[in-house]
Amino acid sequence: MLRRFLMPVMAANLLCGSAAGQTYQANLGPMPLDAATNANMLGRGEASATLEGKTLTVSGHFAGLPSQATKAHLFVGIAIGVPGSEGFDLTVSQVDAGTLSGQVALTAKQAAAFRTGKLYVQIDSQKAPTGNLWGWLLPQHHDTPPGVPQQGPWFLPQLDTPSR
Numbered sequence: 826m827l828r829r830f831l832m833p834v835m836a837a838n839l840l841c842g843s844a845a846g847q848t849y850q851a852n853l854g855p856m857p858l859d860a861a862t863n864a865n866m867l868g869r870g871e872a873s874a875t876l877e878g879k880t881l882t883v884s885g886h887f888a889g890l891p892s893q894a895t896k897a898h899l900f901v902g903i904a905i906g907v908p909g910s911e912g913f914d915l916t917v918s919q920v921d922a923g924t925l926s927g928q929v930a931l932t933a934k935q936a937a938a939f940r941t942g943k944l945y946v947q948i949d950s951q952k953a954p955t956g957n958l959w960g961w962l963l964p965q966h967h968d969t970p971p972g973v974p975q976q977g978p979w980f981l982p983q984l985d986t987p988s989r
């Protein structure tokens with residue numbers, strides 16, 4: 826009896842590419858970085874997001890900004906690493922080291938973009954008002970610290986992120 830009920834549910838999840846309850850993460854780093862912006866693009870952070878039904882919950886932290894944070898956003902891009910259009914405002918601590926958070930209701934198209942790694946977090950600061958830290962939300966994976974050899978399989982966003 827239970828098998829008859831679970832099989833259609835599992836099949837529907839596979840067909841829809843469900844990311845429900847799955848945690849995605851972002852490594853927030855300075856972007857875009859060039860000679861002109863180098864002095865104002867400092868800091869690091871992390872964010873995570875979980876989709877439950879239509880509600881996406883985002884949280885994270887950051888430190889080392891050259892000036893206080895002013896805004897945080899969740900953007901929808903056209904591909905991993907490609908900037909896109911603004912989607913949602915997030916709550917951010919207006920300091921140089923703090924937290925960000927938010928809950929947003931996604932459309933079916935936005936949920937598909939989330940599952941395929943096209944959503945990214947951006948933190949603006951006083952010295953970098955169009956983006957100090959950026960990071961694309963990708964399926965949760967292990968990151969090794971700099972200088973430490975990677976053990977086991979590597980996470981390759983272009984291969985390990987669902988395409989639908």
